[in-house]
Amino acid sequence: MPGSGKTTLAYKVYNDKSVCSHFDLRAWCTVDQDYDEKNLLVKLFNQVTGSDLKFSEEIDVADKLRIKLHGNRYHIVLDDVWDVDTWDDLTRPFPEVKKGSRIILTTWQKEVAFHGRGNTDPLNLRLLRPEESWELLEKREFGEQSCPDELLDVGKEIAQNCKGLPLVADLIAGVIARREKTNEVDVMKVIELSYDHLPLQLKLCYLYIVRFSKDTRIQIHALKSYWCVEGLVEQTEMMSVEEAMEIYLDNLISSSLVIAFNEIGVDPICQLYDLVHDFCLIKARREKFFGQISSSDPSSSSYLMPRIVTIVYDKEHFGPNNFILFSTKTKRHSGKHLYSLRITGDKMEDHLSDGCHLRDLRILRVLFLHPSFMMVKDSLLSEICMLNHLRCLGIGTEVKSLPSSFSNLRNLETLVVSNEGSTWVLLPSIWDLVNLRVLKVTACSFFDLDIHEPIPITEDTKLENLRQLGKLVLSYSKETEDIFKRFSNLQELSFVLKDRAILVPEIRFPN
Template sequence: MEVVETCGKATLSAGEPSTKRSITSIYDDDEVVGFENDAQIIMKKLIRGTKERDLISIYGMPGLGKTTLARKVYNNPYIVNYFDVKTWCAVSQAYNRRTLLVEIFKQATDDKIKIKEDDDVADMLRKVLIGKRYLIVLDDIWDVEAWEDLGICFPQGECGSRVMVTTRIEQVAKHLQHHSHPYSLSFLSSKKSWELLEKKVFRGESCPPDLLEAGLQVALHCKGLPLVVVLIAGMLAKMDRKSSLWLKVANDLSSLALGEQSMKVIQSSYDHLENHLKPCLLYMALFPEDHKITVDDLLKLWMAEEFVLNVKTENMEEAYRVCLSDLLNKSLVMASGIRANRDVVHCSLHDVVREFCLRKLTEDKYMHSTDSRLCIYIHDDLVKQLDYSEYQLDKIPMLGFKETNSLEFIAHPKLSTWNNRYWNPLDLVVKLRSVRALHLMEVSLPDSWATAIQSLTELRYLTLHVRQFEFEWISHLHHLQTLQLKLRNYKSIRLRAATIWEMKKLRHVNIYSFPVVWEDINDEGGFETSMLENMKTFRTCNIRLDNMNTRLWWRFPNLEELGLKVEDEPKFPLFPIPEVHTRLHSVSLRFSVMEVFNSVGWERYFVFPSNIRHLDLTGFFLTEEMVLNIARLKKLESLKLFLGFPFGRSEYHYWDVTNVEFPALKYLRLDVMRIVEWKASEESFPVLEKLVIKGGYIKEIPPSFADIPTLKLIQLINCMESVGVSAMNIKREIEENTGCDNLHVVVVKPK
């Protein structure tokens, strides 16, 4: 397979792709390996469907072979014979409209009609194409404006004409959608990667048996990116055919893969980024190879480093979420985990993109200018030099200057080097007075940590794993936005009005593994001045509600996410006036199982704010009142129930929601629920898309689920066999009624 990816702002070409050699091609083979299934799908889009003009988009990250796939389809004999007119045009980032139209016109007329300088080429092209079934390929489009420039020259008609577009940018593909959905090109399987590698290296011959294992390892390490396979194949073809050498290539692939050709491919996408997105992308390369980066943490780290300036305080999280969305849309970042509500949970960089970013940082000597401040990215090499120079920054060769007071440091997210080399990483931390983000969750800090961090007054992001903690120790960190704590012994944290309430910029607090006790909270004196209006997220384990003032949550008026593990029986409503928290959209409450059995009726205290979209409840009685409280949430999209007990303590647990409607619920998960019989009507879950049941006593899914038109997935984990039977009956009934196989049933049995 020849991998073709046009790139560079100067690229401007048009013509039959079979006669053009891309700057990233390695061989000019007629046969193309891979993409057989993809090609069949694209061909069906071209020859079937609407008679109106349609636009077929193919999108994906650089190096996936979008152009190769388009060319494979374009040159297919059936497609050649099906269309009256075929033209191919490489657009790229910079283009001249008239030049491109001239080239398309020449191809459409076989260059038989000469064009004069003052001719209206757009009008001439329209007249040539009217009444004909044409296929026009616009390769490597970077923005919607390019289509708006050219598309108006292609007549509509009802001849079954098609325009095929390749792009790296998902949003462009979606914006261009007419009738057909954009096609996302995936990575090659390990089998296809090996087929391509073998073909390129041995030129049609089979791989010798003694090289097979090494060759498979090389293919595996290419991570499914055709561009890398082809580049490495070119390298192997020139090497001695020795297994040891090939295995070395496999092990060193991350540093070998990014040669000049692939550098240009990624560089063109990098150059196309807005300035504020470039440090966001480079920062991600500091995480370990193949690391699944938690999106919530990444956005908070970006926010701490202020990569996006002049953002309104209340919109900071959304601004950085848009940054990640832009990088995903431009196919430079991959989504590696998605929630039921389609939010991206984890993301990662392909090795080629990561290596490119690391090289960019290395070229700049680990330094990156952002406006007036200078950032140093702390890599393992820098840590070694810091150690060698006894942390005297002016003696480090790679820095090359003496003034360090004005520096602001970005700490290395991977701390294994510190953890292995230093028992106390604080020796390094205290030298970085302007550090904004410290992630020390994986490092067991000594008791002296509080003293060491006293001088780090610029901290915006702090995660700690310590033996003891008091808010007084960090209350002077007035810039702190994110605080995550994990304790190594079971000692309470005490929150006092004079401490946490002084930290006005605090936005995200997550406390693991130890209890929180609220103190000095009363209704008198200075209440208005004790508001934390920036607080967005508050999560903690083992909180006791009996000593909390009922107006506590009023101090967090803009709270968006709340997670609590409650250790005592509630004595008053958690949200006395639910309307106070209009921005609260996610609530997770976990109750002590012993408290559930010791009392009944406290569920009445949980009337939730009306804008909640995600609700997670553990350890509770699923009484009629509680069900109605949940059903009042008209915007609720995701509901997770764990260890719930419907109606009472009888041996026979019965859950009837026949007359209850959850109007917006798309995701329902029931974990170890003591429900034996479950009844529901088709109106109960009108827009449900995914149902997950894990363990518990449920015997069957209500038959009415077959009448839910949006239902796409039923996942059963360690459930009774009868539940699986009911799910398959629902699937069968949907197929009989609609003629479509839209419901997917997944059954996971205990090992």
């Protein structure tokens, strides 16, 4: 990440007295993304020779640099190298490293770091701990003196918000001291360079992450599901959607644009640095990729919403006329073009939610109504079943079973349901969702525990695309075994095992 201290550390090593005296020739070169190979080689040559020469096009600068370095103990720093081809081009003139010669490389890209390593593994700079951020902030602001007692608490709170980045601590210290700082602008430029380096499709996947609020730790499997249902990753002749998403995520992590956390016993999660989140949010809004709307913000009455929208419902500032997206009588927003909608925030009161409608959002492909905002009732659930373009649906509900009208959602690929306190009965409509890949319910069952009659299932009923299923309430029986045979490509299953006596009804498979 910019501001983590890569260049600062390399600079300290490069200028250390004992290091300087050890080498015959030294040179520092900042590469950046838009580099000119010959100009950089000229710069390196002039540094190691102490000259200021210019070279015509026909002169082979690389060869002259190689001759100059040969037989000498040299120390070269290549700061901010973007890809392996750049590394190969710039190091081509360097003789085989002998006599204690050394090259220091800094990069955002792990691929470059491992490609360019010699006898040592890359050094991944960790973020500062809160106490270290405070120590840096205090020294920047007060020098050798200590922070006054009356400022200690607020100072440590500021240090906590630096998120472990030394550059941010330095910026804040500069602002406090009323010194003019341009580093923040420079950081944004570095982030933009890294963003511009991404392929177009990966840029869209990257910007999508900023839909999650700042500091949110995102489950990686959930992020991949969102990418998939939004149509941001497509299958190719060379790789499946799953393989493409894995490569996309690896590229973002190795570029230091995304932080990955892999703790033992916990689903892998990822997160954006605050600075990167700020950059992506600005970029996404400029490109009208998606927008965020607050019920308390008067500017939310935009004449046209982006195609991907997140709405944060704020009950404290709610008024009868300032949040009526779902009203069929008054259309404050032009929502007919929406294909992705997520609503979160405070819980909407029942008498208000009864007036909400979705029937006009005909091309909607992704819908998330967080349980914290609304528990979906039968009437709204019936309207959702009219949105036959839906590919991803996430809701909270207290209804007992999957309604028969769910059969209309034949394009549905991901279904996530929060139904605390009840067990959702999946049959019989679940078998019509032939494209379903992910089914996650707080508690679900293939059996209606209140009915004492068999539930028939046709012989050829299958969900061959289903990859993830949970959380099932089940007990082992021959019928249960037969059901699982219908999920031939299932990869992940979570369940609660109950006593067989609880499952009263039986399932019969007609011949």
